[in-house]
Amino acid sequence: MKHSYYIYGLLLTVTGISVMLTYHFFMQSLDFEVPLNANGTTLKSEYHLALIVQELETPYLQELYAGAKDSAEENGITIEYMGTKQTNISDHMKLIEMAIASKVDGILTQGLSNEFEPVLTKALEKGIPVIIVDSDLEDNHLVTYVGTNNYDAGYEMGLAVVNESVGETKVVIITGSFIPNNLNERVQGFLDATSFEERIEVVSIESSNLSKIQGAEKTYQMLKKNPDISIFFGTSALDSLGIVEGIQKSNPTSDISIYAFDALEETVELIKNGEIHATLKQEPYEMGHLGVNLLIDQLEGKEILKEYHTSITLLRKEDVVDEY
Numbered sequence: 001m002k003h004s005y006y007i008y009g010l011l012l013t014v015t016g017i018s019v020m021l022t023y024h025f026f027m028q029s030l031d032f033e034v035p036l037n038a039n040g041t042t043l044k045s046e047y048h049l050a051l052i053v054q055e056l057e058t059p060y061l062q063e064l065y066a067g068a069k070d071s072a073e074e075n076g077i078t079i080e081y082m083g084t085k086q087t088n089i090s091d092h093m094k095l096i097e098m099a100i101a102s103k104v105d106g107i108l109t110q111g112l113s114n115e116f117e118p119v120l121t122k123a124l125e126k127g128i129p130v131i132i133v134d135s136d137l138e139d140n141h142l143v144t145y146v147g148t149n150n151y152d153a154g155y156e157m158g159l160a161v162v163n164e165s166v167g168e169t170k171v172v173i174i175t176g177s178f179i180p181n182n183l184n185e186r187v188q189g190f191l192d193a194t195s196f197e198e199r200i201e202v203v204s205i206e207s208s209n210l211s212k213i214q215g216a217e218k219t220y221q222m223l224k225k226n227p228d229i230s231i232f233f234g235t236s237a238l239d240s241l242g243i244v245e246g247i248q249k250s251n252p253t254s255d256i257s258i259y260a261f262d263a264l265e266e267t268v269e270l271i272k273n274g275e276i277h278a279t280l281k282q283e284p285y286e287m288g289h290l291g292v293n294l295l296i297d298q299l300e301g302k303e304i305l306k307e308y309h310t311s312i313t314l315l316r317k318e319d320v321v322d323e324y
Contacts, residue, residue, distance in 0.1 A: 056083030067288030158193025176236030215242020
């Protein structure tokens with residue numbers, strides 16, 4: 001009998017505690033505090049953003065991520081870095097779909113192809129703001145772009161070739177891929193700038209598939225077919241490194257100038273050694289940092305522009321000897 005009273009008393013105690021806890025949390029839910037900053041305005045919640053890229057392990061995109069990550073830390077939010085190992089439009093879009101399904105607060109990605117438009121539209125329709133970085137969509141009227149004006153960058157490189165070459169000049173363009181809009185814009189800018197000079201002939205445009213090895217092989221094959229090529233233009237970070245190896249393998253009898261993109265440590269060293277003539281330095285850190293800041297602005301209801309072009313700098317040997 002005593003045992004039954006003991007069990008009954010224990011049940012009453014547990015029930016009482018449960019009721020009190022329920023009441024306590026209910027009252028808390030009716031009287032919660034909204035965190036305020038020094039100005040008395042509501043603090044932003046901890047946003048969760050996603051940065052989705054191609055070739056996520058490349059040094060250039062690692063630098064872009066570093067800028068995005070620093071901005072996220074400065075603003076007390078989180079950002080997830082994801083991407084494909086190689087350029088793959090289908091897989092890239094699947095990652096954007098996954099980010100949408102996981103209900104991230106904002107997406108930062110590259111506009112590699114206008115095939116992205118439906119999935120980006122889907123994100124916008126679900127209230128998820130999107131910023132395009134590094135590579136813009138063609139005729140982009142959908143979302144804000146942050147990055148290099150890639151056509152102007154290619155045009156500037158073309159003008160450099162016009163001004164620094166003499167006489168009949170044969171040029172080969174090694175481009176990372178024929179897929180991304182940013183690389184295609186660089187090629188078109190270069191072609192337009194050099195088209196006014198009849199003495200300059202672009203012999204061929206070859207794809208390295210964003211591979212230094214393939215870039216080297218394409219360079220070697222082109223020099224076997226056209227030993228009088230005097231200039232190579234590489235449109236992405238790894239292209240110029242492959243071009244250097246291909247030239248070394250072919251052992252040419254005349255001088256060849258290489259015009260490159262991006263200021264990787266290896267690229268800068270090759271400029272110092274005279275193996276690369278010039279490179280066009282982009283600002284991927286700035287792209288990532290600004291991109292995250294603009295996403296936060298959008299999430300907080302602020303108006304932003306449709307384009308933010310980051311700076312570019314043409315570097316030659318005299319520019320890197322003391323600075324890098």
